[in-house]
Amino acid sequence: MIEDAEERGEERFTQPFDVCVIGAGPAGITLARRLGAAGFHVGLFEAGGFELTADSQDVYRGSNTGVPAYYPLDGCRLRYFGGTSNHWGGWTRPLDAWDFTPNPHNALSGWPIGKADLDPYAEEAATILDLTPDRPPPDLLGGTKADLLPRLFRFSRPATRFGEKYRGELEASKTVDVFLNANLVDMRLDADGRNIAEAVFRSYRRPEPFSVRARLFALCLGGLENPRALLNANGERPAGIGNEHDLVGRYFLEHPHAPVGRIVTRDPLTWMVVYSPTPALMREKGVLNFGLRIGNFDQWNAPDFTGALQAEPPCTTDFDALLQAAIDGSAPPCPAHVGDVFVACEQELSADNRVRLIDERDRFGLRRIALHWSVSALDLKTLATAAAEVASRFAERDRGRMQIIEWLRKGESPTPDRIWGGNHHMGTTRMSGDARHGVVDADCRIHSVGNLYCGGSSVFATSGHANPTYTIVELALRLGDHLQARLR
Amino acid sequence: MRYRRLRAGRHVTQRVLVSRRSLLAWAAALPFAAHAASAPDLAPGALEMHDGWVLRPGDRARLKLR
Numbered sequence A: 001m002i003e004d005a006e007e008r009g010e011e012r013f014t015q016p017f018d019v020c021v022i023g024a025g026p027a028g029i030t031l032a033r034r035l036g037a038a039g040f041h042v043g044l045f046e047a048g049g050f051e052l053t054a055d056s057q058d059v060y061r062g063s064n065t066g067v068p069a070y071y072p073l074d075g076c077r078l079r080y081f082g083g084t085s086n087h088w089g090g091w092t093r094p095l096d097a098w099d100f101t102p103n104p105h106n107a108l109s110g111w112p113i114g115k116a117d118l119d120p121y122a123e124e125a126a127t128i129l130d131l132t133p134d135r136p137p138p139d140l141l142g143g144t145k146a147d148l149l150p151r152l153f154r155f156s157r158p159a160t161r162f163g164e165k166y167r168g169e170l171e172a173s174k175t176v177d178v179f180l181n182a183n184l185v186d187m188r189l190d191a192d193g194r195n196i197a198e199a200v201f202r203s204y205r206r207p208e209p210f211s212v213r214a215r216l217f218a219l220c221l222g223g224l225e226n227p228r229a230l231l232n233a234n235g236e237r238p239a240g241i242g243n244e245h246d247l248v249g250r251y252f253l254e255h256p257h258a259p260v261g262r263i264v265t266r267d268p269l270t271w272m273v274v275y276s277p278t279p280a281l282m283r284e285k286g287v288l289n290f291g292l293r294i295g296n297f298d299q300w301n302a303p304d305f306t307g308a309l310q311a312e313p314p315c316t317t318d319f320d321a322l323l324q325a326a327i328d329g330s331a332p333p334c335p336a337h338v339g340d341v342f343v344a345c346e347q348e349l350s351a352d353n354r355v356r357l358i359d360e361r362d363r364f365g366l367r368r369i370a371l372h373w374s375v376s377a378l379d380l381k382t383l384a385t386a387a388a389e390v391a392s393r394f395a396e397r398d399r400g401r402m403q404i405i406e407w408l409r410k411g412e413s414p415t416p417d418r419i420w421g422g423n424h425h426m427g428t429t430r431m432s433g434d435a436r437h438g439v440v441d442a443d444c445r446i447h448s449v450g451n452l453y454c455g456g457s458s459v460f461a462t463s464g465h466a467n468p469t470y471t472i473v474e475l476a477l478r479l480g481d482h483l484q485a486r487l488r
Numbered sequence B: 001m002r003y004r005r006l007r008a009g010r011h012v013t014q015r016v017l018v019s020r021r022s023l024l025a026w027a028a029a030l031p032f033a034a035h036a037a038s039a040p041d042l043a044p045g046a047l048e049m050h051d052g053w054v055l056r057p058g059d060r061a062r063l064k065l066r
Helices: A026-037 A054-060 A083-087 A115-128 A162-172 A225-232 A279-285 A319-328 A377-396 A469-487 B002-008 B020-028 B032-036
Strands: A002-004 A017-022 A042-045 A148-151 A176-180 A183-189 A196-202 A210-212 A214-219 A257-265 A273-277 A290-295 A338-345 A354-361 A367-372 A400-404 A452-454 B048-050 B053-055
Touching: A002 A162, A017 A026, A017 A469, A026 A042, A026 A083, A026 A162, A026 A176, A026 A469, A083 A162, A115 A469, A148 A377, A162 A176, A183 A225, A196 A214, A214 A225, A214 A469, A225 A354, A225 A367, A257 A290, A257 A319, A257 A377, A273 A279, A273 A377, A279 A377, A290 A377, A319 A400, A338 A377, A377 A400, A377 B053, A400 B053
Parallel strands: A002 A176, A017 A042, A017 A214, A042 A176, A214 A452
Antiparallel strands: A148 A273, A183 A196, A196 A210, A257 A338, A257 A400, A273 A290, A290 A338, A354 A367, B048 B053
């Protein structure tokens, strides 16, 4: 059922839930459905309603201390039923196997789990996200010396809005109780300080808080809000819950995105082509993972883009004429042979990229956040290497010629129109087997709390280059199975 | 209106800062030159760059380069 916390009765929360899931975005809804389907009694608490409102969205306001700034913090995520899936772009691919292993060029990298731990959930994640079919990735380079691997993005089309897709199912559910307009304002530990005893919520119109008890709790509030909730819950632990090693909020990760050039290809571009490095190439060049995309910028930003590029008539122009026109800056005689080149790359782990609390408070008295985000020399080297490697491969194999964008090859400063983030908020409660290096363990449990878990991309130990939603759903399904095992 | 724009998923341009020290380190590591010298399918140094275009031997003779 779905209820409005504004209309709650006095006795509504006297009985504990099996699991209290906080946040009804992709992670929270997936987790609640998984547990509810297994017969467990779940309370799913969403801070917003069915529609976006100024009152709810204002809670997301914050500041940016990275200078110049990141996106406005109330503009890069959404605070209502379905969460940020309500403006999700729909791009997905899984992390690569080597994203889970340490990269010697990226200190603290490596996960305590591997890709094999998430693969059992891949098919179900694809179904939940309504993805386009899997298929062999297109490749314009070929050859046997493949240190650049063709990769495939799959698309959610139209992009799955979790609130819209699962509202009817949750309204009819006998096991999952959804509460709208329920804003988490505190988490209180039990007498021995080892477990969460209750989560405290407030609605917008009624000033009195209400407490919810459960055997297990899961924070699924997103990569910026999960750390905010933990840091603000400082009644019993002054540094915040789970913050014994000053890690909550640190190691914020994004995917630096940048146009890096344009290309003229011998074969027509009929599909967006993506290349990523092998682990050997990453080691040799001393860089991080990347996904270099060749296609058409306007087409792949369209909401109905599924990978196929606009069909063009057969080309009768020879390659040298195509290349000469591109070098001269003339209109391409055949658009199918001319493409934009764009890179989204993994980001280096940095403790200085972080979410922290500031003095300004929201309507519930909770401190707002400031985000510091910057790109590193290694991030920039990764972008430049991606461009140089692909440009060189196309020339070596005579499959095309690529022009590397001027600022990148000259090492100029990356200004706002040159590089940006993907609205991907990761790493702020990162996963590690060692409590000194991560906030959650391999099961997504806060190291220092027995019954508190995190869902969503805040647990990512590294970012890879892949858009995060697919992995978020895989992790939520896996967390659901783990919580079921604990509850039995 | 603002919230309708948010729902439509329009991106907001943001800016990025790197320290001068980081920038210099990165520029020094710009990988093109090193790669061209070790291109697996061509003689060392065979590739060249013109106005950002990465070209093969013979391209210069066929193309009109400014």
